[in-house]
Amino acid sequence: MSGVEQKKTTNSRMIPVRALIFPLGVLMLILVSLVWLLKPQVEGISEYRETIKDNELILRKLEDKLETLENQSEDELKSYLVSVNRVLPEKKPVFKLVNALAGLSQEVPEVVISDYSINPGSLASSSAEANEKPGEIAVMSTEMDVSGSYEGIMTYLTKLRQMAPLIGITSISVNGELNPLSNETQSVDVSLMLDVHYSLSPKTLGKIRDKLPEYAGDFSETQARLDEFQTFQAEEFQFIEVDQQRENPFSF
């Protein structure tokens, strides 16, 4: 083979540059678009997936919340609030308590309140609320001495438990014999320490996306128990005179 022929054969085996334009163009296009187009798109997909997952969760919670709220009857809620606020008032129920205890003594005439003392401290001031946390139960202590027959005392204690505001008997002191078989006229002196419960409402009610609080107990059972509480609304006890000069104006 001559040198000229050999060169021609070699040239014919080389790939012409114009034939490489398309594959190289494709390669460049792929590389450039991978960086500038596809990568952001793929990242966007994973971000959207996360966002959609979160948003679906938010939406489900909102739908549940809305369903719960739409199923509530405003009138029913108002009546629940009236009954629960009657039993568990928002502020120290000083005058309500005085009226209620006085009313109770009228209901059980065989029992006489010989001494009654309540020391409510400051009322309706920032210092009064300093120790009271919104959304929690606060207690106001009261002392009272009553005297009467065994039957009368027992009736009085039973009625005291059914009275609004919510009162708990924490201590009983009995002087003398408390005997069911004793003569009805035999009087027994009993000193009681009472805890009167009240509670401030929570100040913040949460954001729109916050979950609604769930009631842990039996709603209807609580409502039924609240309905058992009685309130004494006797008109004559609405205007009890309070001697402002006394150290504790709420003691008899």
Next chain:
Amino acid sequence: MATDLSINLLKERNRNTQHHKVLLAKIQIIAGVVLAVYVGISLMVIGTNSALRIQNNRIENKIKEEELTISKLKPVESMYTLVVNKFGLFDDANEGRMQAEAKIAEVVTLLPDKTVAESIDISATSDGIEVRFVAASMFQAVELLELLEEKVFMGEYDKINIQSVSRQANGEYGMSVQLGKTMTKEGL
């Protein structure tokens, strides 16, 4: 002889040229296929992205709608929250009240049995019950203690701690007794 050689060389050259053309065509085809596949994948990715964006927008719009509806129900939400909060507080307070009274009532039931003390004072504490009494004599005090022990051991309390015993000037005895409950594993 020389002619044969030239013919063979020409044939060889033709074969090489053909082979070369096929190779070039293959490269173009492969590049075309790669481009087509890449474009297809890119369209799929862009389409998926767009679909997800639309879906997300739809959900966000739905969230806004729900939030708007809920904000209109704010008075109901406030009342509902207050009711649930207050009902829970009432249950807690009422349970505490009933526990304290049950503790006291358990000891009060001792009293009608007989007159064993001049005076008796019963208080409910978080630890148990404190009973303070004044007895006319030491025998009366012991009688009351036995009565407490007998009744209490059958009930909720299984511990009696005598906290103080004092003799008063008039000859009466004062005693303070703490009734408690042994903590069980469940209680711990």
